[in-house]
Amino acid sequence: MIHYKSLENTDEKIILETHNNAFSDYQVQMNWTLPQFQNINKQRGVRYDLSIGAFDDDKLVGFIINGAGDWNNKPTVYDCGTGIIKEYRHTGIGTEILLRLITLLRDMGIFQYLLEVIKTNENAYQLYLKQGFEIIREFDCAVAEIARIKKKIEERKEDIQIILNDKDFEICEITQPNWDIYKKFWDKPPSWQNSIQSIERNREVLAILGINHKGTPVGYAAFDPRNAGIAQFAIHPEYRRRKLGIVLLEQIIMRAPTAKRVSIINIDKRLSSFIGFYENLGFKLFAEQYEMMKII
Ligand SMILES: CC(C)(COP(=O)(O)OP(=O)(O)OC[C@H]1O[C@@H](n2cnc3c(N)ncnc32)[C@H](O)[C@@H]1OP(=O)(O)O)[C@@H](O)C(=O)NCCC(=O)NCCS
Incomplete structure (x- = not known):
């Protein structure tokens, strides 16, 4: 029974x-x-x-x-x-x-x-x-072997070096994230498991990296250094297509030395920039999800 x-x-x-x-x-x-x-x-x-x-x-x-x-x-x-x-x-x-x-x-x-x-x-x-329950959004889940991403990074080595040599840009580890600023970089909000509340619940494990330009935040990523799982990733709209995303990805890989893959769970399918980014950097789709909600 x-x-x-x-x-x-x-x-x-x-x-x-x-x-x-x-x-x-x-x-x-x-x-x-x-x-x-x-x-x-x-x-x-x-x-x-x-x-x-x-x-x-x-x-x-x-x-x-x-x-x-x-x-x-x-x-x-x-x-x-x-x-x-x-x-x-x-x-x-x-x-x-x-x-x-x-x-x-x-x-x-x-x-x-x-x-x-x-x-x-x-x-x-x-x-x-x-x-x-009704469908609210559709998500992609993508993963890439680090060796494969490194190849893609290598192809863009010169552009990346220009940013790394530019003293106006700095990469910094963030201990007190200013979410109000970071939220402005989003085209769409993250899913529950990647939300600000979820990240804050697991702050002692997750790392946050920021990119500043002349002292002003222009991009950031929240990720798990144990397995290179990316929870949030966004670049200021006015700073996109300047390889800052790749610079950030390279930094994540450097800070996740035991990981063999990078994964990104729940990329909103309407985020064409993010989809172009993961596809062109060697990620493969491994699952698709529906986000569903019931108003009780
Ligand atoms: C995805 C994102 C992080 C990419 O950052 P970026 O700094 O513009 O990316 P890069 O300049 O480093 O581009 C790296 C590669 O990704 C691909 N790419 C980037 N943006 C693209 C786009 N809009 N369309 C197609 N491909 C794109 C390109 O292949 C590019 O390399 P290439 O220019 O040498 O071909 C950025 O577009 C973004 O922040 N989008 C919104 C994300 C968001 O809403 N997050 C909230 C939920 S966490």
Whole structure:
């Protein structure tokens, strides 16, 4: 008999075990270690009291793990992962967890429910559609071998050297980001997991690099030096197409010495500049996602 309860009293190791089991046949590798799981959850703002598990007797067989924060200035819950282990799929567990969560959130006065789903994950996409989630945006996820990016950098070595030799430009490590300035460089806002709130939740791990021109910020990147995962990346509109983006990318690679690849998750498909940038610098698309929202 399946029963449902919040995950706040379930050992995180058990949740991870079920997570890795449920995602073992997923399009994207998600076999995480406990520290990786905890770090990702921290960045996304996971709240186990707002997350529900399905249990067969004592065994956790399915879950929706949620994070909480603000989105467009409104309290919002974000689905960080929906997983049902193989033998329990197509039995209505996903729908049941979602319905219970919607009731819980409504009772708590949280009226926005946000998520991302990989386009090819038809089961999950259909579940969300049926429950009234609507597509807000479409994202690309791209990755490149560092060796490949280095080749692209090499091709533009002379232009890059001119910037590096120009005393008016400086690259600096940012400890106190001025988000109000950086936001002005965006053509579109980042997704939940790359948002300012998410970065701030994981500030002791993530690094921020800025480029200044005559002391004024003209570009920045927020990234994870452990794996060269880029969360935010933007150049002031008036300074674009001057190779500052490449300079920043080179600096990220230098500061992520153990990484073999650079990845960028959730690039808004309307960001033609960013798409041109990643395509021309040797990145390959590895997944496409829908951002979906339900107003509860
Ligand atoms: C993507 C972005 C960072 C690129 O910065 P940039 O400094 O202009 O890029 P560079 O000059 O270093 O260009 C590097 C290469 O990328 C490609 N590229 C850059 N902009 C491009 C564009 N608009 N169209 C097509 N290709 C482009 C080019 O191949 C270029 O090399 P080349 O000129 O030698 O061919 C910048 O356009 C930007 O900030 N866009 C908005 C990003 C945003 O909204 N972020 C918020 C969410 S985090």
